[in-house]
Amino acid sequence: MLTVAFDCPADPVIEQLQAQLDQLTCPTRDSLVQLSVPVATMPALAWLQAQTNFPKMYWSSRDGNLEASAVGSIDQWWLDQTEAKRAQWPRLYVGEVAAEWRYYGGHGFQPDDAHVSELGGNRLHLAQWEYRRDDEKSWLIFNLLLQPSRYQQQLVQARKALLQLKAAQPIPPQQLTIDQQQHSPNYDHWQQRVLQLTSPAQQQRTSKVVLCRETTLQVAQLANPWGLLDSWQAQQHGCYQFGMQVAADKAFFGCSPERLFLRKKYQLYTEALAGTCARGQNQQHDHILAGQLLNDRKNIYENQLVADDIELQLAGLSQQIDIEPEPHLVPLAQVSHLCRIISARLNPQVTELELLNALHPTAAVGGLPRQSALHYLAQHENVARSWYAGVFGMIGEDRSEFCVTIRSMEQDGQQLRLFTGAGIVAGSDPRTEWHELNSKLKSAMSAVQS
Numbered sequence: 069m070l071t072v073a074f075d076c077p078a079d080p081v082i083e084q085l086q087a088q089l090d091q092l093t094c095p096t097r098d099s100l101v102q103l104s105v106p107v108a109t110m111p112a113l114a115w116l117q118a119q120t121n122f123p124k125m126y127w128s129s130r131d132g133n134l135e136a137s138a139v140g141s142i143d144q145w146w147l148d149q150t151e152a153k154r155a156q157w158p159r160l161y162v163g164e165v166a167a168e169w170r171y172y173g174g175h176g177f178q179p180d181d182a183h184v185s186e187l188g189g190n191r192l193h194l195a196q197w198e199y200r201r202d203d204e205k206s207w208l209i210f211n212l213l214l215q216p217s218r219y220q221q222q223l224v225q226a227r228k229a230l231l232q233l234k235a236a237q238p239i240p241p242q243q244l245t246i247d248q249q250q251h252s253p254n255y256d257h258w259q260q261r262v263l264q265l266t267s268p269a270q271q272q273r274t275s276k277v278v279l280c281r282e283t284t285l286q287v288a289q290l291a292n293p294w295g296l297l298d299s300w301q302a303q304q305h306g307c308y309q310f311g312m313q314v315a316a317d318k319a320f321f322g323c324s325p326e327r328l329f330l331r332k333k334y335q336l337y338t339e340a341l342a343g344t345c346a347r348g349q350n351q352q353h354d355h356i357l358a359g360q361l362l363n364d365r366k367n368i369y370e371n372q373l374v375a376d377d378i379e380l381q382l383a384g385l386s387q388q389i390d391i392e393p394e395p396h397l398v399p400l401a402q403v404s405h406l407c408r409i410i411s412a413r414l415n416p417q418v419t420e421l422e423l424l425n426a427l428h429p430t431a432a433v434g435g436l437p438r439q440s441a442l443h444y445l446a447q448h449e450n451v452a453r454s455w456y457a458g459v460f461g462m463i464g465e466d467r468s469e470f471c472v473t474i475r476s477m478e479q480d481g482q483q484l485r486l487f488t489g490a491g492i493v494a495g496s497d498p499r500t501e502w503h504e505l506n507s508k509l510k511s512a513m514s515a516v517q518s
């Protein structure tokens with residue numbers, strides 16, 4: 069648990085932002101305006117949990133170089149409006165050092181899931197407040213929407229909102245007591261599903277389906293999701309971290325190793341991440357398990373199907389696709405995965421929406437062929453996936469990046485829903501796949517039990 073005590077220079081920051089506000093003049097049309105002040109780097113989650121408004125959002129890139137905590141939402145849209153939005157982003161920077169416009173958000177496994185909308189999903193948000201760190205540089209950003217007809221009123225509101233900024237507070241330690249824990253499906257149902265999916269008749273129709281399990285925990289206290297994410301990220305390196313909190317007791321968050329895509333202009337980076345083993349109990353054991361995974365036919369096949377699908381999906385959108393010929397090992401805290409890096413040179417007019425439609429859901433969370441796997445899941449899977457196995461990320465001016473929301477949990481009051489899934493292919497054994505779920509579950513449990 070993070071307990072760093074530090075001072076956020078809230079007052080000088082507010083003064084600088086107020087001075088920037090004083091320089092504004094009434095715009096001639098509706099405009100988004102960004103005020104920004106460079107600040108010393110601070111613990112982003114400690115800042116986020118100290119703020120009092122909702123929604124609160126958090127996003128960290130997998131290499132940890134980009135990190136953002138965001139509060140409030142003053143503009144929302146979805147990817148079908150990307151081009152129009154980008155064209156509109158007025159460069160009305162007032163801040164000393166202009167920071168890029170960035171919107172954060174994502175959608176669930178089903179892109180139109182109503183429950184995910186209630187959790188702040190199915191849209192991208194421009195936050196009112198954002199603490200952002202890009203490598204070594206950090207900013208506090210205050211965004212506002214100005215409309216000529218309401219300009220004076222909006223300035224008054226903005227001045228009030230500036231005074232609401234809170235200094236970062238150390239995250240209080242929390243000890244959660246688990247009163248009840250339940251898996252859905254239970255092992256018997258899981259076994260039936262896996263046997264059905266691996267039957268020759270079913271394999272002819274659908275060579276891969278990723279089945280998920282929901283583990284419901286009833287806890288005795290109301291958890292602070294940012295405290296949980298803070299403990300979680302301390303133990304998980306090489307993962308994206310994300311979270312959305314819409315009320316004191318409602319949040320979705322996680323630590324995911326899987327990239328959906330990173331786009332920098334025409335360059336696209338994605339990957340096939342599938343195939344899993346547990347980490348060993350010591351170095352020697354770990355080495356043996358890793359060697360077995362790299363040579364295991366079922367796991368290599370499971371990974372290959374994801375790579376093949378991504379290649380197929382990107383074919384119409386790219387001039388060139390490069391796929392790592394052999395999977396490499398990605399060691400995480402509790403499991404290791406097989407991964408093949410895929411990069412592509414995109415055709416000039418390709419939009420983020422096209423990329424998302426092409427790539428989501430990959431065969432690492434859905435299956436193959438995609439439509440028949442989705443059909444199977446709709447008919448047989450009794451878990452409401454909600455935001456699990458969906459996407460979370462950000463869109464900026466020159467860069468967009470989304471992760472796949474696996475290794476995630478949803479908080480609803482004192483109930484926590486933890487999600488895990490496993491790819492079922494020819495050669496999958498019900499018990500081995502069940503153990504794979506248990507190994508993956510240890511990631512989220514490490515946050516709850518720390």
Ligand SMILES: C=C(O[C@H]1C=CC=C(C(=O)O)[C@@H]1O)C(=O)O
Pocket residue numbers: 278326341342343344370405431432433474475487488489490491508
């Ligand atoms: C669906 C999940 O993991 C995917 C990503 C990596 C490895 C996987 C596997 O080996 O089954 C899954 O495809 C999950 O963790 O819930």
Ligand SMILES: [Mg+2]
Pocket residue numbers: 342343344370490491504
């Ligand atoms: Mg697997």
